[in-house]
Amino acid sequence: MALEIVGISVLNDNYIWLVHDTVSKETLVVDPAVADAVIHECSRRGWSITQIWNTHWHPDHTGGNADLRAATGCTIVGPAAESDKIPSLDLCVGEGDHLEFGGTRATVIEVPAHTLGHIAFHFPEDAIAFVGDTLFVMGCGRLFEGTADQMFANMRRLAALPEETKIYCAHEYTQLNGRYALTVEPENTTLIARMKKVDAARARGEATVPTTIYLERATNPMMRAESVAEFAKRRRERDNFSAIL
Template identity: 50%
Template sequence: MASDAAGALEIVQIPVLNDNYVYLAREPGSAATAVVDPAVAAPVLEALDARGWHLTHILNTHHHPDHVGGNLELKEKTGCIIVGPRADEARIPGLDVAVGDGDRYALGGAEAQVFDVPGHTRGHIAYWFPKADALFCGDTMFAMGCGRLFEGSPAQMWSSLSKLAALPDATRIFCAHEYTMANGRFALSVEPQNAALQARMKEVERLRAADRPTVPSTLGQEKATNPFLRPDSPDLQSTIGLAGAGLVEVFARTRELKDSFRG
């Protein structure tokens, strides 16, 4: 996306490791350029060099090595500022600026709103750039999925996802992994009658057969097809044997089923 509109971002997707996505986000007016969750440094430096861009910021969502592994090398080579979660600042290498829920952070003329979204880790955050319709949500929300609950409870994760689900449907979901095919297979197992999900999986299969990314999706797509945003679905509730149950209970059982799913 390239635009001169105030608050716009040029976003470049960089596939790294086995299934990670790292993102460059550049605000054209100021040339301020961030990398989101750099797992490794070399592909980021190559992408910057290819475009003649200079890295000014790192935006970290959480502490896992496949999200912060490139922090220190990139900081050493570019002098960039590292921004990350206040709730987990001790585990973010090279952190300069700690942010948390309700904070705003400017990348040149583009401003991010920060959300605390614990569940996958205790200190996970997400960055929403409203004028660019862009959400960088790390491992909290995936295309048709959500992160495993390594350091949080189902109630925490459901609260975090609900916070993100309240954003506009046009919001693009720049999640950190290409898990969509496996996530979609699971989604069909728990909500088999969902026509929007059936249609989306056909498109996912087409994209992956062509070795193309399925990310970003949109929040509107996720609300229609992601089982972790749909614990109120009668089809899902019936399939997992929890018709009429509370949303947190349905979410928790859905997450348990995904953890053991081998389809």
């Protein structure tokens, strides 16, 4: 694979993703919450930033846009439906659009619900997807602007991707999502085993992202919901769920 992917942990629980093409030497930044950490990491690695891709307008995904462009002259790409909320966009994209990066190509998937214009970026040849705040490890994004029907459709659509697809989401919410998942399916042996690994990883200070479509199909209660009504119930329960970690 020509793509090298590095996560930067910032703020309380955000991940900024650096995608480096080892052949073309281009570097893409996905959802830069801040600029300084990105500039530092790329400088340390000798990587040159050429593009920024935003999944949605929230400031913890776009906050570094302007400073990164000022520092590097990079091109900023984001959802056409949210161009009024992301004034720094150079290129607006939507469903089915293709984006070239280095020697590969990504397809834009519209996944409205967390925000109405939310998009994801899927690299089919590399079996990678950057999903922002739509799909999380064993969870999904809150319905800030959209509906349960929309997010349920998103779960179905993402579940249809090849099972080996690596999913890069933008937050470390895994332990709490997993605690909730165990209340839904307490006898799911795959989920139980996964949570043991998650707890051990977090105790070591390690990230639990990326995940895979295979693992989410097996353990994610939002993706495993069989109807909109069941999904909506689970999303409401998760909104009000808390547990001692």
